[in-house]
Amino acid sequence: MKTTQFHAIHLAAGAKMVSFAGFEMPIQYPKGILHEHNVVRTGVGVFDVSHMGEFIISGPNALALIQRITINDASKLTPGKAQYSAMCYPEGGIVDDLLVYHRGDDYMLVVNGACKDKDWAWVQQHAAELGDVTVVDESDDYNLLAVQGPKSLDTVQKIADQPLADVAFYSFVTGTVAGVPTIISRTGYTGELGFELYFKGGADVAATIAEALFAAGSDAGIEWIGLGARDTLRLEKGYCLYGNDIDDTTNPIEAGLGWITKLAKGPFNASDVIAGVKEAGATRKLVGFVMRSEKLIPRNGYPIVLNGEIIGKVTSGNTSPGLGTGIGMGYVRADLAAPGSHIEIAARNTTFPAEVVKLPFL
Amino acid sequence: MNIPADLKYTNEHEWIRVEDGVGIIGVTDHAQGELGDVVYVDIPDASATVSKGDTFGSIEAVKTVADLYAPVSGQIIEVNDVNGSPEVVNSDPYGSGWLVKIRLSDPAELDGLLTVDQYKALVGA
Numbered sequence: 001m002k003t004t005q006f007h008a009i010h011l012a013a014g015a016k017m018v019s020f021a022g023f024e025m026p027i028q029y030p031k032g033i034l035h036e037h038n039v040v041r042t043g044v045g046v047f048d049v050s051h052m053g054e055f056i057i058s059g060p061n062a063l064a065l066i067q068r069i070t071i072n073d074a075s076k077l078t079p080g081k082a083q084y085s086a087m088c089y090p091e092g093g094i095v096d097d098l099l100v101y102h103r104g105d106d107y108m109l110v111v112n113g114a115c116k117d118k119d120w121a122w123v124q125q126h127a128a129e130l131g132d133v134t135v136v137d138e139s140d141d142y143n144l145l146a147v148q149g150p151k152s153l154d155t156v157q158k159i160a161d162q163p164l165a166d167v168a169f170y171s172f173v174t175g176t177v178a179g180v181p182t183i184i185s186r187t188g189y190t191g192e193l194g195f196e197l198y199f200k201g202g203a204d205v206a207a208t209i210a211e212a213l214f215a216a217g218s219d220a221g222i223e224w225i226g227l228g229a230r231d232t233l234r235l236e237k238g239y240c241l242y243g244n245d246i247d248d249t250t251n252p253i254e255a256g257l258g259w260i261t262k263l264a265k266g267p268f269n270a271s272d273v274i275a276g277v278k279e280a281g282a283t284r285k286l287v288g289f290v291m292r293s294e295k296l297i298p299r300n301g302y303p304i305v306l307n308g309e310i311i312g313k314v315t316s317g318n319t320s321p322g323l324g325t326g327i328g329m330g331y332v333r334a335d336l337a338a339p340g341s342h343i344e345i346a347a348r349n350t351t352f353p354a355e356v357v358k359l360p361f362l
Numbered sequence: 363m364n365i366p367a368d369l370k371y372t373n374e375h376e377w378i379r380v381e382d383g384v385g386i387i388g389v390t391d392h393a394q395g396e397l398g399d400v401v402y403v404d405i406p407d408a409s410a411t412v413s414k415g416d417t418f419g420s421i422e423a424v425k426t427v428a429d430l431y432a433p434v435s436g437q438i439i440e441v442n443d444v445n446g447s448p449e450v451v452n453s454d455p456y457g458s459g460w461l462v463k464i465r466l467s468d469p470a471e472l473d474g475l476l477t478v479d480q481y482k483a484l485v486g487a
């Protein structure tokens with residue numbers, strides 16, 4: 001089992017550690033997931049997400065490679081900009097969702113930790129076919145902290161050498177944080193104001209940054225946040241989780257990722273299949289739903305039913321601390337996907353009422 | 363971890379305290395810690411007649427859901443309405459976070475439950 005450079009710090013903070021993406025990662029700290037959720041919504045919290053993968057793409061065909069393997073239009077990126085995108089198999093299923101950073105001289109792809117090995121094989125294979133492009137896996141070199149919450153800007157600004165107030169959403173600057181060279185990216189997975197900090201180095205560097213962050217954020221009540229709250233935070237915003245809401249059996253259109261699918265950029269992996277789905281219309285759609293019973297928290301895998309007929313399946317579910325009720329996402333038959341549609345979630349040998357709603361939940 | 367000496371325990375991490383033929387039942391401190399924040403306790407039939415080992419309800423927590431198993435046979439005679447503040451199951455699992463009372467139909471079943479030492483061994487305490 002791998003550990004991140006923050007491992008000892010998590011243990012000292014009393015984290016409950018779980019196996020995730022080949023790493024031992026903190027799922028929660030002693031005060032619990034609901035508390036951590038509220039810390040990020042109202043103050044500032046820090047997630048160690050160093051398990052994620054970073055691939056550096058350079059050379060004359062760097063952009064051509066990214067255009068071939070991803071569905072968004074990376075030619076729109078300028079240096080200092082990032083983009084949410086996805087990679088698809090030729091059949092239209094999703095390899096992974098990812099961020100594409102334009103760093104000027106090269107591009108950085110940031111992929112899910114659980115998908116890193118297959119993603120790397122996929123990138124290497126396409127790089128070899130295309131030629132004139134260099135790909136390097138720097139996942140083991142990069143640490144990644146997500147500093148999220150309304151007080152994240154004030155906190156990070158205190159220890160950063162770059163002005164951050166004007167860094168727009170999905171933009172980044174390169175500078176130092178606590179004296180450590182860092183990519184400071186105005187991105188995140190919580191729906192709050194937030195920054196993701198990419199920096200290299202061992203446990204000593206990690207400790208330097210962590211100490212500086214916690215000193216800078218002490219007035220704001222900064223705390224470590226685990227993977228458990230990461231899930232409730234992203235679910236309230238309707239963000240897809242690879243492996244739950246999207247995977248190799250789902251295409252971007254039915255997953256609601258049409259907004260990052262840019263057919264006009266020219267052919268790319270699965271562009272013909274995706275064009276066909278768009279033309280014919282998806283037969284099922286990923287929707288958000290709110291429980292109309294307080295008795296059930298929806299969970300991944302529960303059937304979605306209507307009048308005794310299975311019409312889909314829950315892909316993500318949890319309690320929403322913000323709404324005070326169970327919320328979830330799942331695929332349903334396209335004719336039942338409109339907001340306001342009544343659905344039922346099957347569990348415990350019975351069904352519980354729910355209603356399709358527009359995403360995000362809040 | 364809090365494991366009171368005067369209770370009986372089950373392999374499913376429940377506790378029972380018997381007074382005048384009525385068992386007061388809840389989940390252990392270990393169980394609430396593993397579940398994390400409890401958000402709802404669902405006991406569909408508040409007067410069910412149950413056999414030892416039957417599922418009589420479920421606990422919804424942020425991380426997961428767990429079934430509740432009857433540690434003894436009998437009839438449910440009272441359900442603690444914790445859903446106004448379900449966090450008491452986390453903060454006071456042996457006190458105000460109790461879940462149900464069951465009138466025992468076969469008190470001899472208590473002999474088959476875990477002693478405090480056996481339960482400590484189960485959870486490695």
